[in-house]
Amino acid sequence: xxxxxxxxxxxxxxxxxxxxxxxxxxxxxxxxxxxxxxxxxxxxxxxxxxxxxxxxxxxxxxxxxxxxxxxxxxxxxxxxxxxxxxxxxxxxxxxxxxxxxxxxxxxxxxxxxxxxxxxxxxxxxxxxxxxxxxxxxxxxxxxxxxxxxxxxxxxxxxxxxxxxxxxxxxxxxxxxxxxxxxxxxxxxxxxxxxxxxxxxxxxxxxxxxxxxxxxxxxxxxxxxxxxxxxxxxxxxxxxxxxxxxxxxxxxxxxxxxxxxxxxxxxxxx
Numbered sequence: 097x098x099x100x101x102x103x104x105x106x107x108x109x110x111x112x113x114x115x116x117x118x119x120x121x122x123x124x125x126x127x128x129x130x131x132x133x134x135x136x137x138x139x140x141x142x143x144x145x146x147x148x149x150x151x152x153x154x155x156x157x158x159x160x161x162x163x164x165x166x167x168x169x170x171x172x173x174x175x176x177x178x179x180x181x182x183x184x185x186x187x188x189x190x191x192x193x194x195x196x197x198x199x200x201x202x203x204x205x206x207x208x209x210x211x212x213x214x215x216x217x218x219x220x221x222x223x224x225x226x227x228x229x230x231x232x233x234x235x236x237x238x239x240x241x242x243x244x245x246x247x248x249x250x251x252x253x254x255x256x257x258x259x260x261x262x263x264x265x266x267x268x269x270x271x272x273x274x275x276x277x278x279x280x281x282x283x284x285x286x287x288x289x290x291x292x293x294x295x296x297x298x299x300x301x302x303x304x305x306x307x308x309x310x311x312x313x314x315x316x317x318x319x320x321x322x323x324x325x326x327x328x329x330x331x332x333x334x335x336x337x338x339x340x341x342x343x344x345x346x347x348x349x350x351x352x353x354x355x356x357x358x359x360x361x362x363x364x365x
Contacts, residue, residue: 100133101241101263103231113228114138120198120207122183122225124214127310128262129230131210132181138208139177148181156182158189165197172204183209184216191218198224215352232261245270258283258318282311286318289363290339298364306357309350316347319363 102110113121117138125131136144147164149156164178180186186194198207198221207225214222233241235256241263242252247270258279259265269276285301305312323340342363349359 098133100130100137101233101237102130102134103233103261104237105231106134106228109228110134110137113226114140117177117206117208118226119201119205120209120225122209122211122214122217122222122227124211124227124229126230126232126262127212127313128259128265129232130264131212131230132179134228134230135179135181135208135210139179139206141175142206143172143174143176145176145178146181147178149185154185156180156186156190158187158193161186161190161193161197165193168197168202168205172202175204175206177206177208180207180209182211184211184213186217188218191221195220195224213351213353233263235260238263238266241266242270251276254280254283257321260321279314282315283318286315286322289315290319290322295364299361302360302363305360309356312356312360313347313350315360316343316350319343320347 114137121138123131123135125134145164145167147156147160150160168178195218209221209225211217214227238256238260242255245252247255255266255269255276259269269279285304288301289298305315320340320343323336323343327336327340346359346362349362350356
């Protein structure tokens with residue numbers, strides 16, 4: 097397993113949980129944070145079973161959950177840990193079926209659910225899990241990670257800005273030039289959205305993100321970072337404050353599964 101990079105804020109909490117793993121743990125890991133890596137650390141020295149969406153599928157089906165429940169009927173001599181990656185992709189019927197496993201715990205069996213957006217999960221599932229929310233890594237950690245790559249200073253600075261605090265994304269951008277170019281375009285669009293006062297041009301830039309929630313979230317994240325940078329450089333003014341409040345509200349709506357098109361349109365209203 098590759099190195100798992102964890103925020104300094106989370107090290108002690110992870111160590112505490114590792115010493116006494118709860119029956120069910122929900123690891124909330126924002127995009128670019130290594131929630132799966134943390135789950136594997138917590139499941140160390142156990143029999144590990146993984147569950148995630150099947151190839152070419154976007155959700156974890158109810159049939160997958162039924163197969164899991166059937167497997168759990170077998171007796172476990174050693175501690176077994178079921179890691180459900182992308183747990184927030186379980187359909188509602190899947191989550192309702194999974195509740196049975198949570199409500200009737202098997203001896204020597206623990207569950208670790210990894211999710212980017214727990215708001216997509218049923219309250220009845222979340223309430224039965226202890227929660228561990230991962231934090232972004234520090235600037236010092238990010239710079240140390242990038243030192244492993246032979247990048248020019250300009251590229252390093254761009255990656256630090258685009259992926260700040262997200263070690264998996266930092267690695268991806270450093271290792272994949274095509275992905276890096278894609279994210280530079282995100283920054284260009286964010287800059288244009290902030291700079292233009294023409295609603296038509298802004299809407300045209302936003303339109304390319306209507307079909308991709310994750311990119312829309314990243315776009316709003318970059319816009320927020322740009323606004324905060326401007327505020328630090330020039331001081332906060334009413335216009336910047338309004339932009340910050342509006343963009344933060346749109347980002348929150350996107351993470352709560354709001355319609356992507358309608359949420360992004362709020363940036364030009």
